[in-house]
Amino acid sequence: MDCVLGIDGGGTKTVCIVMNAEKEILGRGETGASNYQSIGINAAFKSIELAIENAVIEALKTIKSLEVQVICLGLAGVNRPRDIEVIKKIVNDLQKSHRLPIMWELEQIIQPDNKSNNIIICHDALIALVGGICRDVGIVVAAGTGAIAYGRNHQGISKRVGGWGYILGDEGSAYQIAIAGMKAAIQAYDGRGELTSLVDVFTNHLQLETIEDLIEFVYRRGMGVKDIAAFATLVDSAAVDGDGVANEIIDDALGELVKATFTVIDAIFCPHIPNPSPQTIRNDDFEIVTTGSVWKGKSNIRERFIKVINQKYPYIKVILPRFEPAYGAGLLALKQYLQKSDSKAAH
């Protein structure tokens, strides 16, 4: 049976979906991280291979054989030509893998410019958008460890705001909320900043003798960005408990996520109209999907986000993801497959 593979490869997990032409999921496999810049090409290869294998084994319980027509990989941090080459090499090696009991049809279709277009490598935000909304038009506002607003309009034009990583950007992310919380605690301790319950919150939660031990915690214990980002929940809880400083931090994060979203809307959904009316946007007809841990905060950041968006654009619907990003990768692969079938049929 003809099928496509949708793969979501990230810093924590890798998910593979086997999808048929009717958008049905035939199999799903999940493994560990596959961001090759961090873990190396071999380890990334093995994660992707195992995710495919798990998905394919599941699919082969009900299907006799699988012929992979298109593969779409949505990968974090893959946007340079060199990265694309590395991933293409991985896909080529996958086709020689003896572990995978499938037929690959990827080499058959070569475009006039000598580029195969049945291997799609794209931004991880795009597959989150397509999986979340179930179409390739709209905006995803992802606020987890990192943060990005990524949109794609009806003309296929995309716009990204944020997503520059923990040093250069990611405003509105859990990492930035956590760091802002720690800084506020430190500045209160120094005597530079407003008094805040965050001093006690961090001291107690991390079992520190004094807040000075944050230095030990952050710099010396090899804490990663994800580990630090996890402390955003402490700031969120302090905000719910009425701490003014914590509430300011959450408000700032909300403001950044709103600004990023409006920037995407202005850039690609109503680019020719200086002051778009709600009507214009309504005509554009798109949804915004929110993903990531920040939206789950108890301080109602998501509800407030929706309110601010709808104050300006009442017709935009803000939704939770309908499907996971790997499903979005599957849909993108399928779109490509169906276009090919149409174009073959026409010849």
Add this chain to the structure above:
Amino acid sequence: MDCVLGIDGGGTKTVCIVMNAEKEILGRGETGASNYQSIGINAAFKSIELAIENAVIEALKTIKSLEVQVICLGLAGVNRPRDIEVIKKIVNDLQKSHRLPIMWELEQIIQPDNKSNNIIICHDALIALVGGICRDVGIVVAAGTGAIAYGRNHQGISKRVGGWGYILGDEGSAYQIAIAGMKAAIQAYDGRGELTSLVDVFTNHLQLETIEDLIEFVYRRGMGVKDIAAFATLVDSAAVDGDGVANEIIDDALGELVKATFTVIDAIFCPHIPNPSPQTIRNDDFEIVTTGSVWKGKSNIRERFIKVINQKYPYIKVILPRFEPAYGAGLLALKQYLQKSDSKAAH
């Protein structure tokens, strides 16, 4: 001849001063980094040993023999009991070193509480203060890669503000200026932020194709904090050239350094007076010494700092360092030595 050693051990270099009882420098040695958390204990030991050796060899050109009475080490990032133990072990091993043609007298004087007090281990900001001002009262405002305001009053009470490192603090540092510059460029590029010449400045200076390549530069080339901090000069130059965003960044850094300094003054130089009058401060009689690359900026940040400080406290003199931090370590060692001599003579 009785002498003391003053050592300044940091992340870039290690300096040792051999000083006699008349505060004269008999010898000076300089080697590489000695922050053991980064480079390991053995490498730190070797740096300190070689710095001492170089200083001693110079001293022995004019002096027949040297008996080290007190050693003072000012070390970055050494403030936990565990760190102190590591450094004491290093000093003990130094005393057994065959490379060093000196007599050590450090083990003779044991205090009643069984602590030797002829090995002084202190914060690197304190030796910068004492070296810079030539007394152990005043404030040092260090703004290089990192940033800290550190003061010590006439009663020996010290207060530190900032100096929490590049993730948690260091407001007003070159690192923060550089990162703020990069973020401003990115946000202008994203469409989120004000237009700024910093986009072109970074693109041209780093020979990037687009500002997006900053990601490659910052995350993938293993750029260290010092490497990033070096780009503060680009923001400084853009500010001189009239860029509004760059000027805001420099103004913010200035504001943070002023705030840190005022916090130190309020905490230890006039703690009992809610609204200190200039007269009170004058009576306190202390100087502020500025150290670090940020003060060398062409956008007059140092002149403006002095102006703001003197608007509130006209009697405080802001000076450039009179001597280097290793000299300050020597002075602290000497003070200890002279107190011992007095106490011996009294018995």
